[in-house]
Amino acid sequence: MLVTGGAGFIGRSLVKELLANNFTVSVIDTVSSSDKKAQSLIQLGAHYYNGDIRDLPSIEQAGEGCSHIVHLAAQTSVPASIENPKLNDEVNLNGTLNIIKYSNSNNIKKVVFASSAAVYGNCEDVPLVEESAGSCLSPYAESKFQNEKDLLSLISKEPRVHILRFFNVYGPGQDTNSSYAAVIPSFIQRIISGQSPTIFGDGSQSRDFIAVSDVVDLITHILLNSNNTKNGVYNVATQTETSINELLSLIITSISQTDNGIKIPEINYQGKRSGDITSSCADISKVVNSFGWSPKVSLAQGIKSLVEFELRG
Ligand SMILES: NC(=O)c1ccc[n+]([C@@H]2O[C@H](COP(=O)([O-])OP(=O)(O)OC[C@H]3O[C@@H](n4cnc5c(N)ncnc54)[C@H](O)[C@@H]3O)[C@@H](O)[C@H]2O)c1
Numbered sequence: 001m002l003v004t005g006g007a008g009f010i011g012r013s014l015v016k017e018l019l020a021n022n023f024t025v026s027v028i029d030t031v032s033s034s035d036k037k038a039q040s041l042i043q044l045g046a047h048y049y050n051g052d053i054r055d056l057p058s059i060e061q062a063g064e065g066c067s068h069i070v071h072l073a074a075q076t077s078v079p080a081s082i083e084n085p086k087l088n089d090e091v092n093l094n095g096t097l098n099i100i101k102y103s104n105s106n107n108i109k110k111v112v113f114a115s116s117a118a119v120y121g122n123c124e125d126v127p128l129v130e131e132s133a134g135s136c137l138s139p140y141a142e143s144k145f146q147n148e149k150d151l152l153s154l155i156s157k158e159p160r161v162h163i164l165r166f167f168n169v170y171g172p173g174q175d176t177n178s179s180y181a182a183v184i185p186s187f188i189q190r191i192i193s194g195q196s197p198t199i200f201g202d203g204s205q206s207r208d209f210i211a212v213s214d215v216v217d218l219i220t221h222i223l224l225n226s227n228n229t230k231n232g233v234y235n236v237a238t239q240t241e242t243s244i245n246e247l248l249s250l251i252i253t254s255i256s257q258t259d260n261g262i263k264i265p266e267i268n269y270q271g272k273r274s275g276d277i278t279s280s281c282a283d284i285s286k287v288v289n290s291f292g293w294s295p296k297v298s299l300a301q302g303i304k305s306l307v308e309f310e311l312r313g
Contacts (some may be wrong), residue, residue, distance in 0.1 A: 001223070002066040004053055004099065005073030006046065007031035007038050009174045010114070010166075010212055014070065017216045019044050021224070028053065028062035029073065053095035059102045068223055069159075070112045071099050074144075078118065081140035092143035093150075100154045108159045111151065112219055115233070117167040117208075117280060119145045126241065127283035130165070130233050148233060160231055162222050164215075167237035167282050170302065171212030172309045183244065184209070184303070187251050188310050196265045201272035203245035206279045208237040211297035221293050229290055237282035238295045250300055254307040 006015045006027030018025050026047040031038050033050045042048045051058030053073045063069070074092050075081060081088035096113075103111055120128050121135035136142040151161050170184040187197040215236060222229075242250075252264050288294050 002026045002028065002059075002063040002069045004028050004059075004069070004071045004095075005114075006041060006048075007035070008072060008076075009171075010169060010215060011072045012037060012041065012173055013171065013212045014072070014216045014219055015041050015046050016044060017220055018223075019046060021220060023223070024065075026062050026064075026066055028059060053098055054090055056098045056101060059098055060106075063102060063106065067107060068110045068112075069099060069103060069108055070114075070219060070223070071096065072114045074114065075140070078138045078140045081138050081143070085139040088139045088143055092140070093146060096147045096150060097154075100150060103155055103159055110160050110162070110223065111155065112162045112164065112222055113147065113151055115148055115163050115165045116141065116144045117165055117235075117237070117282065119148070119165060120280070122277050124277060124279050126279050126281040127239055128235065128281065129283045130235060130286055133165075133233075152231060152233075160227075160229070162229070162231070163233040164218070164236045164287075165233065165282075166215060167208040167210055167235070167280065169212050169215050170209055170306065172306060174212075184247070184251070184306065185310070187248055188255070188307055191251065191255055191264060192262060192310060194263065194265055196268040197248060198268045198270055199244055199248065200270050200276060201244075202269070203248070204243050204278075205276060206241040206243045206281065207247075208240060208281045209242060209247070209299055209302070210236060210238050210295055211302040213302075214238075214295040214297050217296070218287070218291065218293050221291060225291070232286070232290065234287040234290065235282035235284050236287060237284055238299075239282055239284045240299065241279060241281040242299055247299070247303075250303045251307065254300075254304045257304075258307060258311060260311060 007029035049062035075088045118141035119133040121137045176186045
């Protein structure tokens with residue numbers, strides 16, 4: 001099993017789960033092998049290759065002996081994609097074309113690809129069905145949408161291709177600077193350290209949050225089963241719309257229940273950010289019906305575990 005971007009937030013959780021399921025796991029990532037993120041995987045038994053998906057020979061070296069690929073490596077920041085679209089396209093477009101080339105010329109049986117809810121742009125026809133994508137608002141979103149098309153059209157008959165459009169994934173180990181559900185670790189860390197959390201706008205804007213453990217569970221399920229499922233594109237979310245105000249209130253409740261004597265600071269409301277979409281929520285019937293999988297972790301449970309994780313330091 002080759003996991004690209006295995007040292008990232010979702011990648012680290014996935015690699016740990018795959019190793020626990022007795023998969024042999026190779027990782028390719030630009031994170032140095034001496035970095036603690038890589039070291040944590042090496043110590044668990046992953047074959048770690050410090051390399052770049054823009055370089056086909058590196059993929060060939062990392063992927064030796066692998067029959068399945070989970071392709072997570074990407075330039076993942078929307079603002080960075082606007083500042084430097086060339087770099088975004090080199091990593092996301094050319095890197096993914098290399099994965100396709102590698103898959104077509106090796107004995108790869110399945111490719112699972114991390115796409116994004118960003119491909120829905122400002123479409124607010126919620127719950128969002130897979131066919132509504134395309135109004136991309138950034139080079140990042142455009143590159144993910146193009147990746148989907150490339151994977152579905154260029155990959156030969158085998159391997160099978162499962163494209164997963166992740167909504168807002170949250171969980172332990174998420175970088176507060178990351179562009180997705182980073183609002184969750186950011187709120188938790190600010191409140192724990194006595195700083196005011198900032199809400200842009202009135203807090204009524206909503207998102208569809210999914211626990212990283214559910215995402216990892218789905219990918220593992222697809223790798224172990226679904227040999228007869230056709231190539232396709234699937235929303236990966238919980239189909240639960242949560243406003244930022246509701247999210248903050250869940251976080252405050254969880255922190256208050258820990259009995260750590262943490263004083264909840266005032267909430268800092270600032271002007272709405274331009275381009276912020278008002279509501280986002282996925283229709284997940286396709287993934288549920290196709291794979292017989294459904295998310296298990298409620299946002300309240302996920303937040304509670306994350307607060308405990310953050311308090312442990
Ligand atoms: N986290 C979310 O909520 C979310 C939502 C939608 C889509 N996604 C997608 O899921 C995937 C994983 O996201 P994440 O949150 O774990 O992101 P992340 O930024 O934590 O992980 C991405 C990993 O890819 C690696 N990488 C970047 N460029 C590379 C290159 N050229 N060659 C090899 N490795 C490279 C990075 O070093 C990093 O370890 C990404 O493709 C992302 O676009 C994530």
